[in-house]
Amino acid sequence: MTSTPLSTTILCDLYARMLFTRVVDNAISQLSQKGYLDRQGKGIASCRGHEAAQVGSAVCIKVGQDFTLPYYRDLGVMLTIGMTPYEIFCTYLQAAREPERSSDIHHWSYQKHNIVTGPAPVATQLLHAAGIAFASKLRKAAVATIAYCGDGIVQEPDFLEALSFAAQQQLPVIFLCEHDCHDPLQSDIPDLLPLFPAGLAHHIVNGVDVQQVYQATQAAIQHARAGKGPTLLQLTLKRVEPDCGSNGLSLLAPQSDLAAYDPLIHCQRLLQEQGCWDDQWAQNIRTRASSEVERALQDALLQEGFTT
Template sequence: MMHTDPSSIVLQDLYTKMLLTRIVDNCMLWLYTEGYIDFVSSCRGHEATQVGSATCIQVGQDFTLPFYRDLGVVLTIGMTPYEIFRTSLQTQRQQAGSPDGFQAPLQYWGYHKHNTITGSAPVATQLLHAAGIAFACKLRKAAVVTVAYCGDDATTEPDFQEGIQFAAMHQLPVVFICEQDCTQFYSTKQSTTSQAPSCLHAEALPPHLLYQRIDGMDSVAVYSATLRAMQAAREGHGPTLLEMAVTRSLPTVPLPQSEDPSTVVHGLPSLSNAGTLLDPLVRCQHTLQERGMWNDEWATQLSKRMMTEVERALQDALRDTLQSK
């Protein structure tokens, strides 16, 4: 049996990438509140699902089809904070100059040098694209896995059923990851995320499709489940659908109304006061502490370094965009 429990190095890497995702997400929200961009979909609460799963992807070999909220996925794949800020700012500028007033969503990610496929505006179409890519990889007998992400709103679309049906029928090397938002259930029932009803309870899943529901706030559970699904697909055992239950949250402090982008970076609250175990970063920190892997000095230095790097990337992206003609 394959060992899927993350090592201390992998677990610290998960925490590092989740922290990076949180800081970049804060900056994207700042760009929105200051009017630099007109659209943003925060991934706060999704970090464990996105980073934990994307860490299992073999970058440059496997194919990834994220959906618009998957900031943590594209950062883990290798897109830099500067590239994220610059792309969003440039797209905003192009929309502002569009003669017909066409407004396209800003966060349909594409990173072709790492086999990350740009999504389209209609919900769930990326699942059909993923099935097609996986079918081509199977015909070529390539040891490649395709990973497609979606939100729970995609599960009611015909494209969702068509994608998973086709993948199951042909036993394709593809992993579908559905990020289910359980925020409303938690706020009304005062229960845990894992006890929320599945968003797939009314859907008929095809035979020969492996399915598992995961606590999407637990980076270890997400990493282990995705690693098993990726290995099964790579060995020719067919597709897997992973339903990740997450709880979204808003920033713990109001975003600053300031022209200085550094305030949003240095205004990030201490994770020790960031909330309950519903926060994926706090969950990961507790796991590291339980395993004797947590070091306060390491965490402090990591936070300072990443804040400085992201602040520089944000300032550079603003400068380059404003100076470009």
């Protein structure tokens, strides 16, 4: 894996995208707390702490060409690929009107951008990803398939079956597992290496560092496009529930030691190390993001017949 620093332009873009994801995520949590969604917030899964893992990988996807199979927390993936906040809010509000769909609101789908809807059983989307990649290989199409999952599926039989089939057939597929860790900087995740099949490239990546995620995903996609087979990226991160009273822009939690696990703060420090951090710029993008998301939220509430 390369460690060459990213350009300021790319880092600034990644920071802005992560910030935007956090503002949208916070707005969804506020919708749930105010009772617009289901009664106990069932099915509302925050992506806070996942922003670097999701945005840093999704910007590498060729939208409309590659196939993406997200999992239910992948709000940052959906926004990065092109789903708008208005569309996301409408999806949540429509599902809230139909109790029978309440468990499906995170089964993301965006057909026009080759996003495949995930099933309810966990891990099966990885088998679907391997199948799509197999079809792409048979067609000799210059297509990569990117499948996301959470750490809860690594013990599922479908997880290893997908990895084994992809490795055996040397398929152009990348599996990204977002691991919620006690200490992501220490990569304290189960050692699954003995279970992995030959022919599978495997890397553990600091999922708090958007630069590392971006570089690892770029390398994995190039590896796949070159016909060298599948890659599993285990992205270590720390998930914390959102603080809805702070507009989603504070630290992950009041404890100062958790600041090290906040992807936004980590990216800010990278920019500061390059001498490129600008407080006024950061304030401007926060203001723009908050304004855009608020307009989208109000439009969605109006569209779906809710009064504010």
